[in-house]
Amino acid sequence: MFFNLRRIFPFLFFIVLLGSCSEYQKVLKGTDVKSKYDLAEKFYNEGEYAKSNRLFEQIAPKYIGKPQGERVLFFFADTYFKSHDYNMAGYQFERFLKSYPKSDKAVEAAYLGAKSYYELSPRYSLDQTDTDKALQKLQLFINTYPDSEYLEDANRMAKELTTKKEKKAFEIAKQYNSLGEFDYTILPSAVAALDNFLTDFPGSIYREGALYYKIEATTNIAVNSFENKKPERLKEAKAAYDNLIKYYPNTTYKSKADELLKKINNETQNLSK
Structure with missing residues (x-):
């Protein structure tokens, strides 16, 4: 009996996984915005950032001007950050700040945007254009949010980049x-x-x-x-x-x-x- 269960469990896991993938593909190809939103947030909370990103990308334009738009755009930017696509993360966090400058997430978005450019900074022997841009973003964050909980880390990153230059x-x-x-x-x-x-x-x-x-x-x-x-x-x-x-x-x-x-x-x- 125990032997049979050991053989069945992987099969059951595969069935659940297959069902999850089928649900994702179905919602991805569908037109129901609410279903995409719910599944995108579910994947985000589960750490499935690539899947979450594709769904948020589809629905972000649909939520412009709507109450949920702020939440969607922040999560959309953060899925790029958490997927280590720092070019897109930096761009999307800037877009979020322009759209929602008074958001409760503004400080975090500014910090993560600056950190995205920090992550793009190459080793010291290469061209330092991205390092200059990261320093500008970090200094702007430090000047704009001097009482932020992220200030210490922002100063650390700025010092590291300055030393690199x-x-x-x-x-x-x-x-x-x-x-x-x-x-x-x-x-x-x-x-x-x-x-x-x-x-x-x-x-x-x-x-x-x-x-x-x-x-x-x-x-x-x-x-x-x-x-x-x-x-x-x-x-x-x-x-x-x-x-x-x-x-x-x-x-x-x-x-x-x-x-x-x-x-x-x-x-x-x-x-x-």
Whole structure:
């Protein structure tokens, strides 16, 4: 008897599943809006977001201007978010906010919309257009809803994205500096990139590294310059060293920086002979 039940249960489950699928297809192809609404909400609550999405997509235009329209449009946007289709989620949450700016769900929609763009942000080495857009959305949310329960998470995401942009700018400047070891004509671009980084991201966690690599770049420029340009460029290299020590007296780059300082001093002494 027990053996028979074990064989029957999977069969019964298959029958129930088949019936569920048949119901979904029937309602999906039907014209009854209320049936679609009820089934869409049922699937949403059960975590069947793809099926829920297709039903909400069909009925959303039917509920424009109606009391249930607000609820339908929010769920429709959220099914995209929960299905990890963040492009569509961001767009639909924006659409919801334009349609229902005073909704009780406005704060949550603004948060989830901003988070959708956050999820689209690629790794730091790729183009950061989506990161810029996410930062704009997050900053707008933070400014608009400073007392929101989502504020802490929004600040966390904004900080993470800002650090990602900092890392990209820092790595680009480092790359210029590395290439400059083989082609000294690139070194001025390295110095410019480092200066831009230090100006654009004054509180960056990469600031110490940027100050050090500026010593490297300016020192290499100086020692490979024509004699008439060396004095001024050696002063620039020495100033770069002083700047690092001023802000980071116990810098982790101290030994490397001191080696560069010796090179700067030796070149300076040779010039005075």
